[in-house]
Amino acid sequence: MRPRITAVVGASALALAAFVPGGSASAAPAAHAAPPAPAAHAGAALKSPDIPLANVKGHLAQLQSIATRNGGNRAHGRAGFKASIDYVKGQLDTAGYQTQVQSFSYNGATGYNLIADWPGGDVNNTLMTGAHLDSVNAGPGINDNGSGSAANLEVALAVAREKYQPKRHLRFGWWGAEELGLIGSTRYVDTLPAAERSKIKGYLNFDMVGSPNPGYFAYDGDGSSGGGGPAGSAEIERVLRAYFATINVPVEDTAFDGRSDYGPFIQYGIPAGGLFTGAEDYKTAAQAQKWGGQANTPYDRCYHSSCDTSSNINDPALDRNSDAIAYAVWTLAGDGGQEPGGETVYSDGLESDTGWTVNPGGTDTATAGRFERGAPQATTYSGTSLQLTAPGGSNALVTGAQAGTDAGSNDLDGGTTTAQSGPIALPAGAKTLSFAWNFAHLNNSGADDYLRVRVVGPNGSATVLDQTGAAANRAGSWQTQTADVSAYAGQSVRIVVEAADNGSGSLVEAGLDDIKITK
Known part of the structure; x- marks a missing residue:
């Protein structure tokens, strides 16, 4: 997750504005409940799998070890980032994904995006799920954004374990140089031929989903808080909120303000959505009463700092969000994108x-x-x-x-x-x-x-x-x-x-x- 800036960056000239939430260690919210199956769609019951928290944390442990061996970070242009790409790619290759590494140059250093396609599904109706894999120079970036990267990886591996064959084509992405201004994701979207870009009918973005003093935020796809995403984004928001409704966790809106990797996608009119547990902003008293945790302290006190380590994670938040990602992928891909509970x-x-x-x-x-x-x-x-x-x-x-x-x-x-x-x-x-x-x-x-x-x-x-x-x-x-x-x-x-x-x-x-x- 990039810091707040107002400059225009990247080849696609995204206008970047102020953001909503921010982070700090605190008491955990209520215990995670096992998610129920999504409702039946198009005549077939689609049940998203429970994503094992231990598996997601295992990936985080690997990312922490990579950072520790490589100067304490996994930043763009550093050996720790390339090792992170290699780790994720190895997991996906073994699971049967078709992977490719896209390299690019920025600030005199080589950066990388990793793209993984699950064979099958309608490639003209692709659902893409992404997260940035790089950290800042100051620390290992385990919440920002090891959490989103690890959750997406484990959901992708669950697709393989379940031998899931949805109607839509599934693609996953791990972006480089997000912390420097959405460089990797912008490069990917801008360099796709227009015909290929038009095949991406939805993009899910997960950036910081395990903040230690978590909030529960969904990107404002329907514009109910002022600025919605492209047409179709409201449906993504409804799906994500529907999951949290099943476990009785209230969700607040967060803005599409260009601060994470959905930015290049929505600039081209691609529907987008995602989840976020907060960065450097402070949790209010009302939010602490609603979600637990500490009021008047950041959602992540280690945001962009050396203490963003494997101990800087709230397990219930990471577990809930990982399961919500799986729910969204299974629901949106299973029937071409209809709302959960709605035939x-x-x-x-x-x-x-x-x-x-x-x-x-x-x-x-x-x-x-x-x-x-x-x-x-x-x-x-x-x-x-x-x-x-x-x-x-x-x-x-x-x-x-x-x-x-x-x-x-x-x-x-x-x-x-x-x-x-x-x-x-x-x-x-x-x-x-x-x-x-x-x-x-x-x-x-x-x-x-x-x-x-x-x-x-x-x-x-x-x-x-x-x-x-x-x-x-x-x-x-x-x-x-x-x-x-x-x-x-x-x-x-x-x-x-x-x-x-x-x-x-x-x-x-x-x-x-x-x-x-x-x-």
Whole structure:
């Protein structure tokens, strides 16, 4: 976990902002309970394995020994880091993974990323799990980030032991030079060909999951605390939180602030999520009452220090988080990414014609940029992103998919455009609608411009998204919206999306994708 900085670093020019949590030794929270099996998905019961704490701590002991033999650290450019890479690679090679070491140069020293692919699964729908393996120069980095690296390693080994063959392809990564500014993970994501990068449909990041005075934090995928991740991140957050709900451990949000290796992934619109037990910030009295431990002391008093050794670990926190990682991998990979406890009853990624109708009522007034199902081309105006490429796959429901000669060529103009889905038969128990949406405009927009999504049933309709324009530049961003549709269970419904450019020549773009209903 890098310290707080506000500079732009790395080839992908990530803007790095302030962070939330921080660390210190303390009384342990309540004893760990054995996790139950995840709920059944797609007709098959998927049970994530219990991750043996002793195995995870065995990996930490190896990392500690490596640091002790190599100047007390495992930092970028030092022999201790290369030995750490070799140790993890050896474990994975023996287990049957296809591994590769990616080398790079930074600050005059050679760094390494380790990538491990589990054979099988849909490579066009890859779920990746990662952690940085390097320490700072000051210490061995056993919590930061031996803990995340060891937990991910043991989950990967559990995949092999269980001979798990999920629908999605599984890939694991261990990053170098994170402590110097996300260098390794940035290099990996930036140098992937665009076609290969687009195959990564989710990234799980685990950086510091055994802090001695732990908090329990999940990255804020749904934006409930202010800044969510790319579309699909909310689902990852829900899966991680669902595990902790089964063991009655409350979870708080932590921000996607660019401080760890999810940063390069979310910059490319890849859904991300992860867990964190705190670094140098202080645990509050309310948090100590909720989680145990010491109030008004750091989550990790040895953060980036020589005392970040194998004794700087809270066993219950490491155990819980290791099991949560396994739960997330099994749940998200087992059925292509549905929410735990929720069977998918309808899904439309707009890749094929599923019966959408444009201008179903014959009342649309737009003269250009009407909704269409197509592969949207990115458009910008003076640095403001407007139309975005699809968040998953190639197609989306968008206002004028082609870019044209300038940003205003195929944007929505002249009034309203409407698109309506085909009929969707919701079974008993149908509960949650989720979808990705984008609404962007320039400062020539106003409150008359809007994007609305409704669910229409035989006895009325409900508006589940209502975004209006304003006299300000609003950059495009795929976001996830969820809504309770249990009132429509057992009925046939349609989804109706409507966008409007009712101002005088406003530059407006809108889109919808990745529609799913679960029960």
